[in-house]
Amino acid sequence: MDEDLRAHVHDAARRARVAAADLALATRQVKDAALHAVADALVRRTPEVLAANAEDVRRGRESGLGEAMIDRLTLTEPRIAAIAEAQRTVAGLPDPVGEVLRGGMLPNGLEMRQVRVPMGVVGMVYEGRPNVTVDAAGLTLKAGNAVLLRGSSSAESSNTALVAVLRDAVAEAGLPADAVQLLPCHDRASVRHLITARGLVDLVIPRGGAGLINAVVEGATVPTVETGVGNCHVYVDAAADLDMAVRIVLNSKARRPSVCNAAESLLVHKDIAERFVPAVARELAAAGVTLHADDRFAALAETPTVPARDEDWDTEYLSLDIAAKVVDSLADAVAHIAEHGSGHTEAIVTADVRVAREFTARVDAAAVMVNAATSFTDGGEFGMGAEIGISTQKLHARGPMALPELTSTKWVVWGDGHVRPSS
Incomplete structure (x- = not known):
């Protein structure tokens, strides 16, 4: 046979x-x-x-x-x-x-x-x-x-x-x-x-x-x-426009969670976490997203979360789930992405051009977004017509x-x- x-x-x-x-x-x-x-x-x-x-x-x-x-x-x-x-x-x-x-x-x-x-x-x-x-x-x-x-x-x-x-x-x-x-x-x-x-x-x-x-x-x-495996991150920097960041996180995760360019992890700088975490957690919860949060993120969220396990940082959920973490610095965010990312798409939200340039230079991925959702990594969006896959x-x-x-x-x-x- x-x-x-x-x-x-x-x-x-x-x-x-x-x-x-x-x-x-x-x-x-x-x-x-x-x-x-x-x-x-x-x-x-x-x-x-x-x-x-x-x-x-x-x-x-x-x-x-x-x-x-x-x-x-x-x-x-x-x-x-x-x-x-x-x-x-x-x-x-x-x-x-x-x-x-x-x-x-x-x-x-x-x-x-x-x-x-x-x-x-x-x-x-x-x-x-x-x-x-x-x-x-x-x-x-x-x-x-x-x-x-x-x-x-x-x-x-x-x-x-x-x-x-x-x-x-x-x-x-x-x-x-x-x-x-x-x-x-x-x-x-x-x-x-x-x-x-x-x-x-x-x-x-x-x-x-x-x-x-x-x-x-x-x-x-x-x-x-x-091709294809997308453990994509959105990093919200200390200099981010928070309203913009909420929109970008929501679109990256909830627009179509079953595709490889959907965000699977959210990293938030500690300096804006107290203001940003409650807002983004509320919007994600309203969209039906389950937050798998570390202790610092969970303490600031005003909506329910579940504790993040070690394996959550490496998971491509392809569902209405996202891992969320508060980080101390840009360097910590880049180090987290280097350890857990899949080389697909990474995004930063920041108004600081110097920080954005450092992020794009240091992050090793096929696509790096600055103040844009991960959902744009797509052959059609890049003007290529239909794509056959996304090489990592x-x-x-x-x-x-x-x-x-x-x-x-x-x-x-x-x-x-x-x-x-x-x-």
Whole structure:
């Protein structure tokens, strides 16, 4: 059975390589037309996608899936419309393929250019969120790649319906349907066979919880990009505008708590804690947020809190929970983030430019916000269109990954009978 599954995954990868070779030659006009066709098809076929998604949501509730995960899983007509619009946005972005990064004429007359080229075959391993199915397919296609999608069993019906829409639309636009393929999701061995398919798969991107990401990164022999885990902090400095800080904390935590750019920890400078803690605790409580507070924060809050445990500082809740702590200084806040942060997004609220510059220089994260909510770390908000993930590593991409991050480069050298002299 395992050998059959391995053969299935590798056969899909071989078909993807054939499709990728065709995509590498596709013009921007053809690729953009395919993305518009995808967007139109998603809107037109929304009822069948919603019917499939309802089956997933029903099974999820019956199996006891938490509300945060149900929210990630759920599609609605407005969400599908937004997913479709994201494809139109991607179509409107510059095509990275063929972009010249550097080069010129050498003294000996050789003409050299380093240009962007498609990555080839991209594997995507992800949990729960069916919107990732479309985002990943659209971005990889625009960058000239084929994609192998390995979603979770919790979203099987949704992903199956979405991939059917995608393949039909891509084929109608004149591109190979095998540019988008869905892999089996009921056996974890399919992930193993995907992430060890050296020579067939060029890059694997895991997107989900820490367990999934670690399993892929540690088990892969194919190059991977580590994405997603977001233990994000908001640090409210002594020089903060407190009304602004309350708005930023509330938006960072409660806007959509189930996503990776939601704040999971709140750090408050001791000099403003007496004034700020009661206000922010009251607003968070009104939004339904449970505060896991240290002793100093709890003593100042005028609404109920629960005692913070050691593990709370390292927890990505993905729910209406936040860990909260009073710190003595900027240095203490930076040290706390260095120990417990995940390298995703960190934010400071301060009117002191010197403090803000020190924070941005010392904090090691893919994105650092000054007087802005962590919720802005998003490919769409950064003007990239839909993102394929947010890289928390340093090579070869960091932060929201969009079209350029889905390409590699090659050197193209033109000569006129040039030969290298003997040494």
